[in-house]
Amino acid sequence: MIVGQLRLACRRLRAVATATSSRLGDSLRLLPMLSARSSSDRSELDLAAHIGASRRSLSPKQDIMTVMPSTDTESAVQDAVAASAGETLSRFITRILDQLSLSSWLPAIVLVCNLAMLFQLHAQHNLDVGTATIDLTDKPVGILIVLTLLIIVASIVTQAFEFEVIRILEGYWGSPKVLRWLAKSRIRRHRKRLALLEQRYKDCSSLAFQEAKQSLRQSRTPKDLIVILEKMIAGKPLRRYDPARIAAAEQIDWRQHAPPEFLRPIDATEALILQYPDPFRIMPTKLGNTLRSGEDRLHITANEDLESYVYRRYARMAVDLRGEHDRYRSQLNIYCLLTFIFITLAIVAVNLLPHALRYFVPEVIFVAIYLCLSFVSYQAAIASARGYVTVLTSIDST
Numbered sequence: 423m424i425v426g427q428l429r430l431a432c433r434r435l436r437a438v439a440t441a442t443s444s445r446l447g448d449s450l451r452l453l454p455m456l457s458a459r460s461s462s463d464r465s466e467l468d469l470a471a472h473i474g475a476s477r478r479s480l481s482p483k484q485d486i487m488t489v490m491p492s493t494d495t496e497s498a499v500q501d502a503v504a505a506s507a508g509e510t511l512s513r514f515i516t517r518i519l520d521q522l523s524l525s526s527w528l529p530a531i532v533l534v535c536n537l538a539m540l541f542q543l544h545a546q547h548n549l550d551v552g553t554a555t556i557d558l559t560d561k562p563v564g565i566l567i568v569l570t571l572l573i574i575v576a577s578i579v580t581q582a583f584e585f586e587v588i589r590i591l592e593g594y595w596g597s598p599k600v601l602r603w604l605a606k607s608r609i610r611r612h613r614k615r616l617a618l619l620e621q622r623y624k625d626c627s628s629l630a631f632q633e634a635k636q637s638l639r640q641s642r643t644p645k646d647l648i649v650i651l652e653k654m655i656a657g658k659p660l661r662r663y664d665p666a667r668i669a670a671a672e673q674i675d676w677r678q679h680a681p682p683e684f685l686r687p688i689d690a691t692e693a694l695i696l697q698y699p700d701p702f703r704i705m706p707t708k709l710g711n712t713l714r715s716g717e718d719r720l721h722i723t724a725n726e727d728l729e730s731y732v733y734r735r736y737a738r739m740a741v742d743l744r745g746e747h748d749r750y751r752s753q754l755n756i757y758c759l760l761t762f763i764f765i766t767l768a769i770v771a772v773n774l775l776p777h778a779l780r781y782f783v784p785e786v787i788f789v790a791i792y793l794c795l796s797f798v799s800y801q802a803a804i805a806s807a808r809g810y811v812t813v814l815t816s817i818d819s820t
Contacts, residue, residue: 523752524756525581525584525752525753525755526577526580526584526755527573528756529580529756529759529760529763530577531573532760532763533580533767534573539554539555540767540770540771542554543775544774547776548776548781549776549788580759584758587761588758591758591800592710604706605706609705612706612708613704616698616704619695619698623695626684626687627655628652628655628656629684630684630685630688631652631680633680633684634676634679634680635652637679637680638651638676646667647674650663696715697711697712698711698715699711699715699718709803709804712804712807713811715811716810716815720814720818732747732817735817739817739820743813743817743820746813747810747817751810753802753809754806754807757799757803760795760799761799764792764793764799765792767792768792768793768796771788771792772785
């Protein structure tokens with residue numbers, strides 16, 4: 423009886439062991455598949471995190487389509503917004519700087535740097551330029567940033583008034599009574615100077631013709647033509663002479679028979695006369711006369727000015743000619759601005775520099791240097807205007 427029960431118990435234990443072994447085998451076979459599935463899920467999560475989206479663990483009660491942003495996603499969005507704002511500010515500053523031309527940068531730098539030097543000399547109560555320079559270069563970064571911003575602001579201001587500065591230096595001074603009186607007196611002076619130059623040209627030409635007369639006779643030039651030439655050079659009337667003989671006399675190049683030392687004063691005087699426009703269009707200033715003399719030689723219509731003439735032809739200019747035009751125009755703008763800037767610095771120097779008796783001579787030297795630089799800048803502006811007029815003449819002939 424007992425033996426039978428023991429045998430039955432052993433059979434049941436064997437059956438349980440067999441079932442357990444079978445289930446364990448099945449679990450071991452499924453383990454690689456579960457591992458692969460887990461790796462695939464992790465790859466999907468890494469990919470979602472890479473593109474900025476992740477999913478939180480969902481409970482059975484939660485909607486399976488609900489997705490909550492992670493902390494990494496919020497940081498990425500904030501970084502993108504900050505980068506976009508910085509890029510926008512950089513583009514804004516770049517656009518501002520692109521609007522400023524070289525002709526405004528250089529005068530602005532000269533103005534701000536000289537003002538900084540004058541204020542430094544005023545602060546140290548002496549005229550030691552070396553010490554002032556060392557003190558300015560030892561300033562903290564904040565001062566340099568302020569100076570940079572001042573240069574940018576000064577560039578904007580100078581560029582805004584470039585055209586008006588040129589107009590003022592040309593002699594367009596408005597309608598105030600004092601300025602009208604000054605303009606009239608300056609025009610009267612230039613008309614007298616033009617008359618003197620024309621008389622000098624006649625005198626030099628007559629003198630050179632007297633030297634060439636002997637050579638003309640040796641070359642068997644008819645005597646009546648020599649007489650006509652002499653009267654033409656002297657500016658005397660030719661009403662009693664035959665127009666055909668006058669035309670024949672005009673064809674004779676008498677200058678090739680004159681000594682070169684007598685021709686040089688003629689060429690120099692003629693160059694000065696060409697810097698003036700017609701007598702009824704004379705301007706109060708030398709710069710204005712130089713520009714107007716070139717304007718009078720252009721084919722400008724009655725209803726347009728020089729600026730309109732250039733704008734109308736600018737797109738049709740050759741590349742090299744356009745470059746020359748821009749170069750001379752930029753030089754004209756720079757030197758006209760520097761003329762005003764150095765006058766302004768001279769006025770500021772009078773008010774800021776120490777007024778002690780021992781500094782009187784150095785202060786006078788400071789002011790004189792600024793005034794001399796203003797005069798040199800004005801002369802450079804006139805030279806640039808001559809080059810500008812030459813370019814305009816080339817443009818007109820194309």
